Amino acid sequence: MSPLLRITDLVLETGPAAAPVRPVSHVGFEVAHGEAFGLVGESGSGKSLTLRAVIGLLPEGVRQAGGTLELERDGAMRPYRFAEVRGRGIGMVFQEPMTALNPTMRVGDLVTAGPRARYGWSRRAARSRAVDLLAEVGMPDPKAQARMWPHQLSGGLRQRVMIAMALATEPSVLLCDEPTTALDVAVQDQILRLLHRIRTERGLSIVFVTHDLGVVRRLCDRVAVMYAGQVVETGRVEEVFTRPTHPYSAGLLRSMPTQDTPRDRPLAAIPGGQPGAGDRPEGCRFAPRCGHALPACAGLAHVLAAVPGSPSRSACIRVADLGGPPLDREALLSPLPGGTA
Numbered sequence: 001m002s003p004l005l006r007i008t009d010l011v012l013e014t015g016p017a018a019a020p021v022r023p024v025s026h027v028g029f030e031v032a033h034g035e036a037f038g039l040v041g042e043s044g045s046g047k048s049l050t051l052r053a054v055i056g057l058l059p060e061g062v063r064q065a066g067g068t069l070e071l072e073r074d075g076a077m078r079p080y081r082f083a084e085v086r087g088r089g090i091g092m093v094f095q096e097p098m099t100a101l102n103p104t105m106r107v108g109d110l111v112t113a114g115p116r117a118r119y120g121w122s123r124r125a126a127r128s129r130a131v132d133l134l135a136e137v138g139m140p141d142p143k144a145q146a147r148m149w150p151h152q153l154s155g156g157l158r159q160r161v162m163i164a165m166a167l168a169t170e171p172s173v174l175l176c177d178e179p180t181t182a183l184d185v186a187v188q189d190q191i192l193r194l195l196h197r198i199r200t201e202r203g204l205s206i207v208f209v210t211h212d213l214g215v216v217r218r219l220c221d222r223v224a225v226m227y228a229g230q231v232v233e234t235g236r237v238e239e240v241f242t243r244p245t246h247p248y249s250a251g252l253l254r255s256m257p258t259q260d261t262p263r264d265r266p267l268a269a270i271p272g273g274q275p276g277a278g279d280r281p282e283g284c285r286f287a288p289r290c291g292h293a294l295p296a297c298a299g300l301a302h303v304l305a306a307v308p309g310s311p312s313r314s315a316c317i318r319v320a321d322l323g324g325p326p327l328d329r330e331a332l333l334s335p336l337p338g339g340t341a
């Protein structure tokens with residue numbers, strides 16, 4: 001598949017310019033046309049900041065110190081400034097719809113506010129478009145719901161409104177930051193199915209930020225695993241999930257529950273904790289927690305390189321010696337209860 005979005009060498013900084021801390025260092029990834037791409041990793045690994053940087057919506061206190069963005073237009077990859085693509089090719093769905101939706105606007109006006117201002121749509125045209133979009137995202141009574149206020153809707157319906165808002169600008173890429181985390185399990189499933197349907201029907205590319213490997217297994221074609229502000233491995237989901245090429249990804253996958261995992265069984269955890277943004281070791285940042293680390297790992301520059309015999313790319317120099325018991329391919333790739341989205 002041909003590339004649609006390419007991020008290269010993204011660096012984000014916080015703190016004083018003279019002594020900056022880098023929560024995201026030299027992160028890059030590429031998303032193809034129509035592809036679902038997952039960005040996974042523990043809390044604090046830099047997933048959300050990376051996604052927000054793509055549309056130039058960094059929280060206060062975080063600044064971009066490097067990185068390029070390219071988006072495909074008319075058959076060629078073209079460079080853009082990060083904020084420039086927000087609502088112009090790239091849409092975003094946030095984790096918490098209540099804080100992301102303006103409470104003083106009716107749902108129908110919210111959905112089309114962006115394109116209406118930009119393209120000068122009439123009120124009538126905007127309303128009709130809003131109702132169509134609300135129907136597309138599965139609102140049960142789109143005409144009536146277009147007249148409601150966000151607080152009158154359930155969490156699941158609010159998330160549908162946010163997806164409709166993102167679609168209103170006709171993006172080619174939808175960025176989703178933990179789009180189901182704030183919802184209860186049954187509603188999570190409905191939203192994941194909706195995103196899958198929209199992706200298929202519109203031929204959209206989707207980037208999912210999630211700590212839930214089940215979501216990645218179920219919806220994504222390719223994945224990047226982040227650790228302490230860097231991508232440590234990237235590849236096709238079925239490869240990374242069954243033949244991980246970085247000890248951190250292997251540990252993360254071993255700690256992932258499958259449908260056969262008894263509820264009361266403790267998960268095999270990776271010993272130790274992820275270092276904070278201001279507290280990162282030299283060389284391989286995972287080395288202090290890694291059972292395969294050599295003294296040399298502490299002096300290594302971070303390079304995501306091709307792995308002999310694997311289609312994945314990995315930052316681990318010990319990839320050939322990883323060994324360990326093979327991961328249970330069937331358990332890791334079997335459909336989740338409730339079926340495929």
Ligand SMILES: Nc1ncnc2c1ncn2[C@@H]1O[C@H](COP(=O)(O)OP(=O)(O)OP(=O)(O)O)[C@@H](O)[C@H]1O
Nearest residue numbers: 014023042043044045046047048049059060061277
């Ligand atoms: N507004 C901010 N100011 C300063 N530092 C920040 C800010 N937001 C995030 N950080 C730093 O960046 C790190 C990465 O944050 P980010 O939200 O991207 O992590 P994440 O992987 O998405 O985790 P989570 O799943 O918990 O959101 C944080 O651990 C924190 O050190």
